[in-house]
Each structure stands twice: as structure tokens, then as C-alpha cells.
Amino acid sequence: MNSHLKIFALIACFGLTAFRYPAYAPDEGMFPLSELNRAGLKQAGLKISEKDIYNPGQISLVDALVRVGGCTGSFVSPNGLVITNHHCAFSAVQLASTPTHNYLENGFVARSHEQEIEAQGLTIRITxxxxxxxxxxxxxxxxxxxxxxxxxxxxxxxxxxxxxxxxxxxxxxxxxxxxxxxxxxxxxRYKTIEDVRLVYVPRQDIGEFGGETDNWVWPRHTGDFSFLRAYVAPDGSSAKYSKDNVPYTPKKFLHVNPKGVDEEDFVFILGYPGRTFRHRPYQYLEYQQQYLLPFTSELYDFQNQQMHNAGKNDKAVELALATRIKRNANVMKNYRGKLRGLRNIDLVKQKRQEDEALAQFIASHPDLKTAYGTLMQDIDMHYKQVFQDAEKELWFSHLYSGIRSMQIAHIIGTFQEAIAQQSTPGLQKQLFDYNIAAVKKQLEKIYESYHTTVDQNIGKHLFALAYNFKGENTIATIQKKGFPDSNAAGTFIAQTIDSSKLKDKNKLFADVLNSVSTLLAYRDDLLNLQQQFAEESENFDTELTRREGVLNKLMADYVAVKEIYQSKNFIPDANSTLRLTFGYIKGYSPADATYMSPFTSIGGLIEKGNSGNPEFIYPQAIKEEWLKKNFGAYYKKEIDDVPVNILYNMDTTGGNSGSPIMNAYGELVGVNFDRAYEATINDFAWNESYSRSIGVDIRYVLWIADKIDNAQFILKEMGV
Known part of the structure; x- marks a missing residue:
């Protein structure tokens, strides 16, 4: 393959009784598999061998774990059945839905393999x-x-x-x-399964009960679960979706314990937590508190307002924008929770005091002073530079994700440039023919959730912000245009988008991407504007790369000397690799004279439904079965009801969504999906007193499948 073709191809593809050990207090930690011997699992209450969890070269519980998109899931049958969260399958359900067949709103139940449908955009990854x-x-x-x-x-x-x-x-x-x-x-090293299908997804007023009102909040009553199935080619190899594919046979699958758990029971989670930032200096937290968290949450709030307005009277638009809205809302509330947490416990001050003590420790030891004498000053100097142009960096980082027209212009402009650089018409055509399908596929993905008016309004907002940036934060491309005020800057981008063929997928594909000549001939103001931004950001990107290199060395030294200072080896921050965390089913006191117990019930769900809040609407079948006390085997005596959600003091973060909650014997008793609002700060610090995570109790999963959705085949397949 021509080297230019390779380069552009990369550019374009952007049942036992649980045992209790309430006296043991777990420390923070998302333990890598190599560090399980440091976790103290047997002392904490684990009743199986640590090798039953992870045993290199042998089959163990980790072989049942998968990564589903940006979430975690686990095999629960020998036929490739995977349980994860409703919100982890949300985008695939949205893509499969139409106003006529609205699986997002009404749920989806496939009672045979033939009825299972493709989960577009989802892959499964196994470590x-x-x-x-x-x-x-x-x-x-x-x-x-x-x-x-x-x-x-x-x-x-x-x-x-x-x-x-x-x-x-x-x-x-x-x-x-x-x-x-x-x-x-x-x-x-990962095995990737490309053919993933929807099997059973509860309706939205179960899987998303409480909506944004309850998001990151306890008590919860959300049936945040879904079932998928992994398929492979008949020879067992990974293959794209095909009717000829067969269900994948995992090395290991988890056994469900329908008896669930009790308060103070030992539990553990295996999963793929996203990112935490606990081994960073206080200036990093200062950057989060002053710049990144408020800027992003306010921008996402504005974007969601625009998307809600666009879909208010158009069901097709509402469905198309649903995943963008959900993702934005989740991040927005998470960031606001972090902001509140940072301020409530004054974490920046705490970290500053720790760093000052570390600096004194370095200065008092000659050998450390020789090796790390300027470390703390160098870190401070680095972050002073970061703070000087933080607004500019954040603005550019949201330019393409916020203004989708600009993202489209970037793809088209990059494609044009790559073709124009070829020395002969023959090579130009070869490059075009090789990449056109990949380019169109990338664009199709963007247009799935594209709406011109939304894009114009987001553009107006971002350009108005940039107009008011001063000093080191100035966006030169905007200032050079000499707009009299921020409104004029906003009007300019709205008109630029409106006059471009790039706002219309059909026109772009038919008129611009038709051939090499039509692609090279096309120019408009949006493409020109994108090129100006690209040229401006090039030098800035070089400076950001330099800072990344500086920080890389500084953080290596910072962690090394801090481990000496604290006389211990740290557990590394989460980074989307497989980790274990453990703890107990446990309530907490988020405020004075307030105690949050660790179980919610169907009765509590019905109480919320009486509030009049539209996000607390639920299927009437739930109330009917509850009034009849049709609890089946899922009844919990202590609450005189079926438990819905559970609370525990495990150390989780984004990416742990869908992680299996297991009891002391490694049996599935729930599915993790959230944290309490106070625990959104987990990414920066963990504390047993307030760090609580939330899962859906397996008894509620089974009750909904059995009594509400008549999906008894799921129970049978899982051996319940």
C-alpha cells in the first residue's frame, strides 16, 4: 500500500450464604491484577482463593469479564450472554430505534437468537x-x-x-x-468481538427511572441493566455482524446468586475503571476547580438546552440527539458534583499542605535534595503556564466536538489536502478510491446526531465566548475578523454554517464526495475558517506537546519521591485496564442527622412515582404486581419488599458502569452503575466515610425479567 494511503487511513478512522466481616475497613484502591496479593482480600472476607479470581494460564473469574464500549460487562451463560448497564447499551438501542419501533422507550426482548438485533457501535473486549x-x-x-x-x-x-x-x-x-x-x-493483549447483539433491554422508564433528577443521587430506584450477546464466526474467530455467526463460548461465566446480599456483606467488583487522578499535585486540582470543571459543565448545559429545544416537537430528532444529551448530562452532573466536593472538603488546600510537607521532606534529605531539589518549583512553574492560557486550550479542545460542522470541515479539509499533495492524477484517484468509504463511514457517524440549528446555536455560543478572551487566551482567528461585538461573532459562524453544503449530508456526498475533481474543486467559507483555526492551533499544539513532555518527567519524579516520603508503593491511578475493588454493603451519612440505608425497594419507587415528576413515571405493571405482593423468590425479609438498588463502599469510577458485583464466593449479586453525588470526587480522592457506589440488586433484575417483561428465558439461560 502507498505510504500516503496508510497515513490517511489512520486519519480517517478516528448459591451460598454470604459471610460478613464488618470490622475490616478497606483502603482506597483499584487494584491491578498483579497487585491482588496486596489487597488483603482474605482478611476482608473473601471465601474463595485469590487464584479463583486471577490465575495466569488458568481459567478464573477474570475470564468472565469484558469491556463493552466504554463500560464493563460480564458473561453470565455459556452462550455468550453478557450483562451490563442499560445506559451502556443506550446508544445501540437508540440507533436501532425509530418512531415506529421505539425500543428506547418501549424496551426490547428477543425470545430467540433469531430475534436478536445488531448492537451498532458496540464491541466486546476481553483481556x-x-x-x-x-x-x-x-x-x-x-x-x-x-x-x-x-x-x-x-x-x-x-x-x-x-x-x-x-x-x-x-x-x-x-x-x-x-x-x-x-x-x-x-x-x-485483548481479544475483540465485533458482532454484539441486543437480547433484552428493559423499557426506558425502568432502565432510566429517575432520569437526571436521580442521576448521581441516593436513594436510587433504577433498573440500569441490559443483556447483550457476543457472536463470532463459526470457526471461533472474531467477525463482523453476519447471520452465519454463532454465539461465543466464553472460557468462564459468572453464576448468579438470586438470594442477593445483606447489609455489611463482603463484596468485590472486577471492571475497567476509566481514569482517576489521585497522584497529582495540588495545582492539578486547582486547574480542575478553576477551569476545566466549570467550563465544561456550563458548555454541556448550554448544548443540552439547544438539543432539547430541537427535539421538543420532533420525535425523530429527539431520538437522534438522545445519546448526545445523555452523555452530556452525565458528564455535566458529574463535574458539578466534583466541583461541590472539591469546595466542600477544600481538597486543594489539603493537597497543597501535603505538597508543602513533601517539599520540606525533600529539602531535609541531602540525597533527595540533590535528585529532586527543584521538583516542586518546576511543577509550580509548569502549572502557571497552564493557567495562563487555560481558557484557550479548553476552547480549542471543544471546537470540533461542539461545532459538528467544524468537525466535518476538518475531515473534508484533511482529505482534500492529502489528495492535493499527490504528484499525479493517478495517485490522487488511487488515494481517493482507497479512502472514500472510510471517510463516508466516519461522516455518517457524525450526521447520525447532527442538527443544523443546534450546531449554529452552539457555534454562536463558542464564538461569543472566544470574542471575550483576552491576553494569552486570545483566539487570533476570531479577533482578526474585527467583529464589533460578541453577537456579531456569533452571527458570523451561524451564517457560515448555513451557507455550506457540509450541513447537508446528501449534498456533501452527491456534490462534493462524488469524485476527485469535485472534492478538490469544492471550497466554502466554513472550510476556509477551519483551515485558519488549524493553522492557529498548530503552534499552540506544539507548545502543549512540550508541556506534556515536561509533565511526563515531573510526574514520574513526583510519584517516586512521594512513595519514599510515605514509605509505601501506590496503587496506580485507573486507566481503563482491568482492576479489582472490594468493600461492604454499607450505608452512610452525607449530612448531619442524615443516614442513608443501603437498600431501596419497589415501594420506594412507587412513592417517587406519586411526586408528579415526569422522570418518576414507571410501568403500571410494577405497581400491580407489588400490590399483589407478587415478589416470588426475590423478596427480602428485612425490608419486606424486593430490593431495587444497593449501596456499598467500593472504590469505583467511570468505566465501572456494568461491572459485576460479586459476593465472597464470586457469585453475581448485582451490577454497578453509579456513585452517590458525594463520591463524584472519587476521581481525585477516596474516603470511606462518603465514597459510596450504587448498583442494581440482582433480585430486581430477575423480578423485572420474570414478573414484568415475561423474559423468563433469561433466567433459564443463567440457571436461575
Missing amino acids: ESYEDVSDKILSAVAQVKDPVERIEIIKKRRAELTQEAEREDPTIKAEVSEMFMGKSYVLF
């Missing part, structure tokens, strides 16, 4: 193995002083190790994950 490759990466930069060169070599070395692993075994996907910034790296 096959991992290997520490820190020496292979860091030895390449041991003598490198230039920060840009350092970070580029690290990126290159990570890519090389990934490619080597995939050449050795073409059936896997490899990824080198940074465990501690600039300090340790691990090569993970």
Missing part, C-alpha cells in the same frame, strides 16, 4: 494477558533531556511494542497503558 514493558520504554529516553523529544519517543516506543505484539498474534489487539505517568507502562 488475554499483560506484560510490564516499563524498561523497554524508559530505557529509550534515559538520556533524553528535551521534553518534546522525550514524549515523542515514548509515544513511538509504545506504538512499536503494540505493533510487535499484534504481529506475533494477529488475532489480538494490543495496547500499552501508562500506569504511572512517565514511570511505568504495561502491554495489554
